[in-house]
Amino acid sequence: MTALRGQVVKMYSRLLGSSTKRQYATIPKFVDILVNENTGVATLSINRPPVNSLNLDLIRDLNNSFKELEKSQCQGVILTSTLPSVFSAGLDITELYNPDIKRFEALWDSLQDLWITLYGLSLPTAAAINGASPAGGCLLAISCDYRVFVEGKGRLGLNETSLGLIVPKWLHDTMTNIIGHRHSEISLLRGSLYSPAEALKIGLVDELASNKEDAIGKCENYIESFAKIPLSAILATKQQSRKATISWLEENRNSDLKRFVESALQPHVQKGLGAYIQSLKKK
Amino acid sequence: MTALRGQVVKMYSRLLGSSTKRQYATIPKFVDILVNENTGVATLSINRPPVNSLNLDLIRDLNNSFKELEKSQCQGVILTSTLPSVFSAGLDITELYNPDIKRFEALWDSLQDLWITLYGLSLPTAAAINGASPAGGCLLAISCDYRVFVEGKGRLGLNETSLGLIVPKWLHDTMTNIIGHRHSEISLLRGSLYSPAEALKIGLVDELASNKEDAIGKCENYIESFAKIPLSAILATKQQSRKATISWLEENRNSDLKRFVESALQPHVQKGLGAYIQSLKKK
Amino acid sequence: MTALRGQVVKMYSRLLGSSTKRQYATIPKFVDILVNENTGVATLSINRPPVNSLNLDLIRDLNNSFKELEKSQCQGVILTSTLPSVFSAGLDITELYNPDIKRFEALWDSLQDLWITLYGLSLPTAAAINGASPAGGCLLAISCDYRVFVEGKGRLGLNETSLGLIVPKWLHDTMTNIIGHRHSEISLLRGSLYSPAEALKIGLVDELASNKEDAIGKCENYIESFAKIPLSAILATKQQSRKATISWLEENRNSDLKRFVESALQPHVQKGLGAYIQSLKKK
Numbered sequence: 001m002t003a004l005r006g007q008v009v010k011m012y013s014r015l016l017g018s019s020t021k022r023q024y025a026t027i028p029k030f031v032d033i034l035v036n037e038n039t040g041v042a043t044l045s046i047n048r049p050p051v052n053s054l055n056l057d058l059i060r061d062l063n064n065s066f067k068e069l070e071k072s073q074c075q076g077v078i079l080t081s082t083l084p085s086v087f088s089a090g091l092d093i094t095e096l097y098n099p100d101i102k103r104f105e106a107l108w109d110s111l112q113d114l115w116i117t118l119y120g121l122s123l124p125t126a127a128a129i130n131g132a133s134p135a136g137g138c139l140l141a142i143s144c145d146y147r148v149f150v151e152g153k154g155r156l157g158l159n160e161t162s163l164g165l166i167v168p169k170w171l172h173d174t175m176t177n178i179i180g181h182r183h184s185e186i187s188l189l190r191g192s193l194y195s196p197a198e199a200l201k202i203g204l205v206d207e208l209a210s211n212k213e214d215a216i217g218k219c220e221n222y223i224e225s226f227a228k229i230p231l232s233a234i235l236a237t238k239q240q241s242r243k244a245t246i247s248w249l250e251e252n253r254n255s256d257l258k259r260f261v262e263s264a265l266q267p268h269v270q271k272g273l274g275a276y277i278q279s280l281k282k283k
Numbered sequence: 284m285t286a287l288r289g290q291v292v293k294m295y296s297r298l299l300g301s302s303t304k305r306q307y308a309t310i311p312k313f314v315d316i317l318v319n320e321n322t323g324v325a326t327l328s329i330n331r332p333p334v335n336s337l338n339l340d341l342i343r344d345l346n347n348s349f350k351e352l353e354k355s356q357c358q359g360v361i362l363t364s365t366l367p368s369v370f371s372a373g374l375d376i377t378e379l380y381n382p383d384i385k386r387f388e389a390l391w392d393s394l395q396d397l398w399i400t401l402y403g404l405s406l407p408t409a410a411a412i413n414g415a416s417p418a419g420g421c422l423l424a425i426s427c428d429y430r431v432f433v434e435g436k437g438r439l440g441l442n443e444t445s446l447g448l449i450v451p452k453w454l455h456d457t458m459t460n461i462i463g464h465r466h467s468e469i470s471l472l473r474g475s476l477y478s479p480a481e482a483l484k485i486g487l488v489d490e491l492a493s494n495k496e497d498a499i500g501k502c503e504n505y506i507e508s509f510a511k512i513p514l515s516a517i518l519a520t521k522q523q524s525r526k527a528t529i530s531w532l533e534e535n536r537n538s539d540l541k542r543f544v545e546s547a548l549q550p551h552v553q554k555g556l557g558a559y560i561q562s563l564k565k566k
Numbered sequence: 567m568t569a570l571r572g573q574v575v576k577m578y579s580r581l582l583g584s585s586t587k588r589q590y591a592t593i594p595k596f597v598d599i600l601v602n603e604n605t606g607v608a609t610l611s612i613n614r615p616p617v618n619s620l621n622l623d624l625i626r627d628l629n630n631s632f633k634e635l636e637k638s639q640c641q642g643v644i645l646t647s648t649l650p651s652v653f654s655a656g657l658d659i660t661e662l663y664n665p666d667i668k669r670f671e672a673l674w675d676s677l678q679d680l681w682i683t684l685y686g687l688s689l690p691t692a693a694a695i696n697g698a699s700p701a702g703g704c705l706l707a708i709s710c711d712y713r714v715f716v717e718g719k720g721r722l723g724l725n726e727t728s729l730g731l732i733v734p735k736w737l738h739d740t741m742t743n744i745i746g747h748r749h750s751e752i753s754l755l756r757g758s759l760y761s762p763a764e765a766l767k768i769g770l771v772d773e774l775a776s777n778k779e780d781a782i783g784k785c786e787n788y789i790e791s792f793a794k795i796p797l798s799a800i801l802a803t804k805q806q807s808r809k810a811t812i813s814w815l816e817e818n819r820n821s822d823l824k825r826f827v828e829s830a831l832q833p834h835v836q837k838g839l840g841a842y843i844q845s846l847k848k849k
Binding site for chain 3: 124145146176177178179180203225226228229230232233234236237238240241242
């Protein structure tokens with residue numbers, strides 16, 4: 001396995017064979033991609049220090065990278081982070097506070113795109129959650145097919161209500177698909193963040209790992225368990241399982257966007273975001 | 284905390300502040316309300332001896348009380364019973380046997396109202412189930428957000444089929460939302476009544492308690508866990524989680540009413556109800 | 567209990583009483599039926615050696631037998647196999663390889679009929695799974711209300727993707743109704759086959775048994791637990807629980823048929839089926 005930052009095109013070309021002339025429109029800036037040439041498993045590492053917060057560029061990088069990997073016919077994708085103790089802190093909160101509305105709408109629009117791509121990806125996907133993963137970080141993790149959570153101080157969950165924000169229906173449904181109606185409802189109401197042991201107990205993650213390497217290994221095992229399954233059967237089954245959830249967003253993108261923007265612009269939410277940003281600056 | 288039977292107006296006024304002139308249209312007859320002035324948590328105790336069976340007056344008292352508490356902006360509501368070993372025995376069976384049809388329809392109509400109010404309440408709700416809670420008693424418990432069941436001889440479940448009655452779709456769906464399709468189906472088919480340990484195991488309740496005081500304390504902890512969550516976010520999340528279930532009834536109230544009335548009036552059901560009432564009289 | 571192969575008519579007549587003149591149009595060829603005259607519990611044993619694979623005749627036998635038992639007002643039906651280590655190997659794979667299209671379509675059409683009959687049956691149903699039960703074998707087991715799995719080397723699951731086939735939506739939904747969205751999705755993606763202990767753990771079966779006799783006994787206990795529940799209440803509750811799942815197929819029979827036929831006729835699927843048949847012949 002070779003580190004490939006800025007070398008994605010080369011590696012893809014090798015994977016795709018010499019007959020492939022296709023060039024990538026954009027080189028991802030905040031995402032590193034490694035492809036194991038023996039197994040065909042791609043590892044996509046989010047790399048936007050200090051906390052991998054999701055701004056417009058990172059979201060687009062992720063969306064483009066998943067789409068390219070899908071075309072490359074690799075065996076599957078592992079999503080992880082280059083940081084030692086954070087998977088992703090979620091949406092970049094500075095984008096939500098006193099936002100430029102056009103930019104804010106573009107951010108949400110790109111997040112919708114990313115989720116539709118990832119949740120519907122025609123490849124097996126697994127998240128190696130190597131640290132804190134609240135809100136939008138949890139979104140990324142639960143939109144993969146399989147989750148391995150590194151034991152430690154990291155917490156995983158959709159804690160939007162603690163900032164007065166509302167989890168959108170498609171993300172709520174994604175959570176419900178994994179942990180069921182009851183756990184999903186109470187965790188979203190409370191904005192619960194789960195420890196690795198708690199996340200395993202309620203089925204929010206599939207396995208625990210002692211460290212990132214262990215987590216990557218378990219994700220590889222998951223993806224390799226599909227080695228003999230035709231990709232067409234995987235895709236058709238995944239679509240059948242997730243079609244209702246994805247279709248809802250495809251048919252309600254505008255109202256979903258308006259609802260989130262309105263909820264984020266409420267004065268008490270803006271005030272809370274401001275206070276939160278101040279508290280982060282003091283740290 | 285002060286006992287408030289017949290003093291609801293005073294306590295509410297205190298909660299709402301001196302500027303509030305609103306008077307209550309009706310003082311509940313079969314429901315006691317306590318509000319903890321420190322925490323803002325309201326405790327609503329059903330008080331219709333001997334078994335808290337749900338007649339038209341009690342159902343309306345409950346509906347009105349929940350609506351008033353919702354307007355009062357208290358922190359949340361605990362539902363319990365004043366009786367030592369019964370939470371609620373469910374619908375007053377004497378109302379179902381040889382019924383006056385108009386009165387029967389009014390009963391079901393009011394039950395629909397109560398469920399719509401309680402299941403959609405914009406406050407955190409918790410049931411301290413301090414004893415037997417079959418059928419309509421279980422309806423009240425599972426329409427709250429959280430359930431604590433006192434260990435002992437009390438049983439909890441939707442046992443309608445044992446009398447030949449059919450659980451309405453909205454109540455079936457409420458059960459499914461909590462314990463999933465499989466457990467809901469089999470428990471409704473069999474009319475299962477669960478012990479506290481069994482109820483905990485299948486997720487029908489969230490915690491057990493050694494006695495009523497312990498149960499109330501655990502319900503308070505649940506509600507206080509929302510102290511920092513804006514009520515608007517709680518309401519929006521709860522609506523998102525329950526909208527499909529509630530909308531069904533709102534759109535099918537008449538057919539739901541007709542179906543229950545018809546099923547209850549079947550000769551074999553009436554005969555069973557008559558035999559059941561006789562057996563109760565002998566006790 | 568008496569063995570009844572070829573004597574179904576007589577036994578039914580006895581059950582139905584002497585006033586019943588109805589004659590059966592067809593005597594099942596691949597299905598044995600026993601009715602316990604004390605309990606009214608019918609045991610339907612699939613008997614098509616060597617592996618109870620589902621061809622057109624067996625599927626029709628099963629459908630007709632379930633319909634006759636439903637009319638006979640017996641107390642419930644146990645589905646099992648006469649073979650020592652196989653419940654059912656699923657669809658007869660020789661029917662899928664280089665198929666005559668008309669015959670293939672008739673096969674799928676009859677399978678749709680069978681599932682609609684069994685999943686909607688107005689009697690309690692239980693499967694005593696006494697051995698291997700992949701794909702269509704699993705379909706039969708999960709379309710019953712209750713499952714007891716004999717401990718041993720038998721495996722249970724929907725492993726269609728391992729042959730490149732796609733589980734139809736109605737069967738996918740049946741699985742989801744039992745084990746939830748998450749387990750259903752991952753098991754169908756991977757084509758997982760579960761051991762008895764694994765199947766119990768995820769709720770795919772309700773009980774384990776040490777041998778077939780034990781499994782039959784546990785299924786009888788399940789059915790007898792309904793002795794006091796009116797059949798009308800069982801039927802109404804089951805319909806309410808399963809209506810959405812069954813209605814989908816009733817409204818989409820043609821597209822469901824076309825989709826399965828097309829997926830099975832893909833060259834890589836046909837090639838896989840051919841290789842599989844060769845491997846079976848060598849055994």
